[in-house]
Amino acid sequence: MKNSTDAKQDHAQDTLKLDGFLPYRLSVLSNAVSRKIADMYEREFDISIWQWRIIAVLGESDGLTSTEVANRTLMDKPAVSRAAASLTERNIISRKSDHADRRKADLRLTAKGRDIYDAIIPRALAYERELLASLSPEEAGMLHGLLTRLAHIASPERNLWSTQEES
Amino acid sequence: MKNSTDAKQDHAQDTLKLDGFLPYRLSVLSNAVSRKIADMYEREFDISIWQWRIIAVLGESDGLTSTEVANRTLMDKPAVSRAAASLTERNIISRKSDHADRRKADLRLTAKGRDIYDAIIPRALAYERELLASLSPEEAGMLHGLLTRLAHIASPERNLWSTQEES
DNA sequence: CCATAATAGTTGCATTTGCAACTAAATCAA
DNA sequence: TTGATTTAGTTGCAAATGCAACTATTATGG
Numbered sequence: 551m552k553n554s555t556d557a558k559q560d561h562a563q564d565t566l567k568l569d570g571f572l573p574y575r576l577s578v579l580s581n582a583v584s585r586k587i588a589d590m591y592e593r594e595f596d597i598s599i600w601q602w603r604i605i606a607v608l609g610e611s612d613g614l615t616s617t618e619v620a621n622r623t624l625m626d627k628p629a630v631s632r633a634a635a636s637l638t639e640r641n642i643i644s645r646k647s648d649h650a651d652r653r654k655a656d657l658r659l660t661a662k663g664r665d666i667y668d669a670i671i672p673r674a675l676a677y678e679r680e681l682l683a684s685l686s687p688e689e690a691g692m693l694h695g696l697l698t699r700l701a702h703i704a705s706p707e708r709n710l711w712s713t714q715e716e717s
Numbered sequence: 718m719k720n721s722t723d724a725k726q727d728h729a730q731d732t733l734k735l736d737g738f739l740p741y742r743l744s745v746l747s748n749a750v751s752r753k754i755a756d757m758y759e760r761e762f763d764i765s766i767w768q769w770r771i772i773a774v775l776g777e778s779d780g781l782t783s784t785e786v787a788n789r790t791l792m793d794k795p796a797v798s799r800a801a802a803s804l805t806e807r808n809i810i811s812r813k814s815d816h817a818d819r820r821k822a823d824l825r826l827t828a829k830g831r832d833i834y835d836a837i838i839p840r841a842l843a844y845e846r847e848l849l850a851s852l853s854p855e856e857a858g859m860l861h862g863l864l865t866r867l868a869h870i871a872s873p874e875r876n877l878w879s880t881q882e883e884s
Numbered sequence: 885c886c887a888t889a890a891t892a893g894t895t896g897c898a899t900t901t902g903c904a905a906c907t908a909a910a911t912c913a914a
Numbered sequence: 915t916t917g918a919t920t921t922a923g924t925t926g927c928a929a930a931t932g933c934a935a936c937t938a939t940t941a942t943g944g
Contacts, residue, residue, distance in 0.1 A: 580747035
């Protein structure tokens with residue numbers, strides 16, 4: 551049936567069709583998806599992807615330091631610093647520096663930030679549903695699992711995302 | 718354990734965990750994979766990802782114009798132009814302008830380019846195999862098919878890659 | 885023919901990105 | 915103490931990207 555599996559067979563030797571090369575496919579697909587969803591964030595909320603990631607994790611659990619945000623979003627520290635500065639300026643998040651350790655500062659959503667979060671979430675989920683619409687629930691679960699396994703191999707040192715229970 | 722789940726319960730429907738959000742997962746995985754393989758190209762062959770893409774398609778079918786390369790690699794024309802210029806300078810590809818239509822020029826691998834191609838291919842395939850090592854052949858085929866379907870949805874206008882029988 | 889439009893490819897530029905180097909604060913070791 | 919180290923976060927900068935505008939050449943319509 552699936553002739554794609556056959557296709558896999560023949561380049562098992564030492565031929566490479568760029569089209570079938572997994573890193574290329576991931577890159578192209580991820581780019582297309584990112585572009586599309588970033589356009590939505592940008593157009594409707596004037597929020598960049600990095601800003602969105604910060605808002606997303608603060609929406610999940612409020613009151614994180616920059617470093618915690620960086621870990622959860624896999625952004626680097628400068629990226630968090632700049633995106634957070636811009637969000638602070640726009641009064642979307644607030645930063646309250648820690649009295650005990652004055653190097654740290656807690657970031658959290660302001661009321662305005664929460665509004666934005668609440669407005670974006672349904673859009674983001676709708677887009678994800680749209681993407682997954684052609685997949686059965688089993689297939690979606692399979693995809694999820696496969697991506698997780700690839701992530702473990704691609705980056706064993708860092709846990710790209712927490713699939714298994716973390717403490 | 719996770720006490721955040723309690724807080725989440727009340728609107729369990731429209732909740733988004735960044736970790737489980739498909740666009741995020743694709744982006745993170747693709748980044749990790751790209752970074753890792755780009756390091757290899759760079760370190761061992763002093764070739765960027767874009768340069769590699771050009772070499773890869775010219776290795777598949779020699780004698781393409783910039784525009785054809787751009788279409789097959791999903792790079793934009795300026796990117797092809799610059800990467801090709803650099804490869805030409807390093808004598809990895811040659812450009813021969815078309816007599817009939819002097820706007821066009823055919824790009825093809827030089828002998829040196831072919832050597833590089835032949836040297837990279839096994840490394841690229843080895844990395845792909847490493848990635849796929851934890852997947853059964855059926856799972857790999859499944860992954861292939863799922864990514865293809867997602868690509869159709871993410872970018873229906875453009876055929877991200879030619880999955881349906883060509884040739 | 886000539887003016888206009890289309891196509892191939894290049895150049896320029898503003899933004900984004902990734903990384904290194906830096907400041908400030910806290911911790912550790914003597 | 916106090917000097918060295920580690921940690922949190924910021925700043926600076928070089929390189930990568932993406933897009934628009936441009937040049938050169940070919941095609942088209944009256």
